[in-house]
Amino acid sequence: MSNAALTLKDVHKSFGRTAIISGVSLEIGRGERHAIIGPNGAGKSTLFNLISGRFPVSSGRIELKGEDITNLEPHVINRKGLSRSFQITNIFPRLSVYENVRCAVLWAAGSRYSFWQRIGALGAVRQRADEIVEQIGMTKRRHKLASVLTYAEQRALEIGITIAGGAEVILLDEPTAGMSRSETDDAVELIRKVTQDKTLVMVEHDMSVVFNLADRISVLVYGEVIASGPPEEIRSNKAVQEAYLGTEQH
């Protein structure tokens, strides 16, 4: 129990009378790479929004490292060590690559709302930001405005912002969506590298990415988890094949 990074207990979410998530229970162990798959409209992104505090849950309980985080505000959850990326690129368009990353480093570095320190003089912040920029392979593009980057670069920056704060639990929402084959391969390598020793939960449509990265897979259909287990088990699961894999892989 104490070894779980993230625990969902009978989580429900309805918009008006429409139930999107109907009783999801999940336990994701520390250091695990967990993929959530499922057909469009299954509620994968909604589930992420509930975990990260973007939407309040209708009922149920969410725990981060054993601590109740249900319905806390996003910035509070983030400070407790959970960070997420977005399906639709969500960056600071009028800041440079470096500044995007630096903003994501600041809180974790203890800068809070400081207006008495010169940001350039914060050695630890600069070092960490440099490190992240290098990890996402953007050292040469560090002074470019985020809005002028290519799509794949923006996606990489999105991941950089997500990991910069050093959160232990990382949620990635379709990190390779819209990428070419080679861009996807690069992204997988990047994700593998930056989530070393961390807990990763990802929503992903690309099955090669899922089976390449994930230790465990949960299948979400119509707001319910119909199967959860290691990749081989999911691949051979009849219900999953019917509901999802069977139709997508042909």
Added chain:
Amino acid sequence: MQQSIALGEPVAGVLGRRRLLFWFAVAALFALLPAAFRQSFALSMLSQMGIAIIFALSYNMLLGQTGLLSFGHAVYFGLGAFFTAHAINWVGAGRIWFPITFMPLIGGLAGLFFGLLFGFVTTRRAGTPFAMISLGIAEMVAASALMFTAFFGGEGGIATNRTAGGALLGVDYGPQIQVYYLIAGWCLVCTIAMFALTQTPLGRMANAVRDNPERAMFVGYNPTRVRWLMLSLSAGFAGVAGGLSAINYEIVTAETLGVMASGSVVLMAFIGGIGHFWGPVVGAILVTFLQSALSTYTQAWLLYFGLFFLVIIMFSPGGIANLITMHKPAWQTGLFRRLIPSYVLAAATGAVMMTGFVALIEMIYHYEAKEASTRAFGILGLRLDPETLGSWLLTLALLAAGVALFWWASRFVRRAWDTVTPELQARGAV
């Protein structure tokens, strides 16, 4: 073309060697300006400009840096002014002792206090709701100013006497030149402080919240808190400017915190350019100049001012600062030379158009004038009389020719840019 990066990149120190040199140059400029402009008219205009610069920069902490469009920033300026005026009167009555030199601090603290108070409510929302709430607060405070006459002095306002503190080290702030130096000193200190703020974690996160408040939440920052702090600090600087205005004019009326005054600072920021730290400085200088200089030449000055604003917003939404920064790559690569001929042409034809335009407005304005004897007027050696058909035809011909010529010249400007832009791109300058 993106000007916003100029706000703090590459990360140069606030007091690095080059920056320090720059601040010294500004200080020297402030010190020498009165020697260049000896008339009392010029000196009082320079004083006004100093106050306007602090006010406009403080406003841009909200608009340009945090993305908050406020229609009520004069509230903090005005409250700062009232508190300062009362404090000076207390000094005059012998109830407290406080040097006049530091009196703007009282205004700053008042601004900060009301920024914290009102901001707590207003910054819960951004965008249009924030703009509307700021307008509501402005109206509320303006209405209160007329209701609570003991503090605000009703229609007459609160008069004060800046010499009340007596002389300190031979400075009693009787002569305007002493007040000018007081304003210049505070202007420099506040400008450095506001620039320094852009280089702090809060200042950078304000930009992040402006760009994408939701993402800011997911990196651990509460956007409401960032907005609130920025508004409070900005209100503090506005209060300092208000305090200086109380000392400068020795009277504070309800107009000081009214919606008109709030609108004026919006214009300064936009005309100068909100995307650049120095933009509002340009705007403050220009608007103050137009307000005092233009009004001595023509009674239709508000009309010109409005049109000027319109033209800036339509043709250079980034303000004058953006017009300047967009030439920076061309200047650095030496390609600016290729733009000069077309610019000269555009300036010459633009002058013809402007003359025609001004002539037309003045013709209409003078036609409305009460006494026939004052109707005729001169413009650039041209004698125009709204009573004669010839003058009307001449004016219209001038305007039509000006528009046609300028339109023709603008094509050369465009063509010059079309040749320069690809080359700039090839050299990686943009």
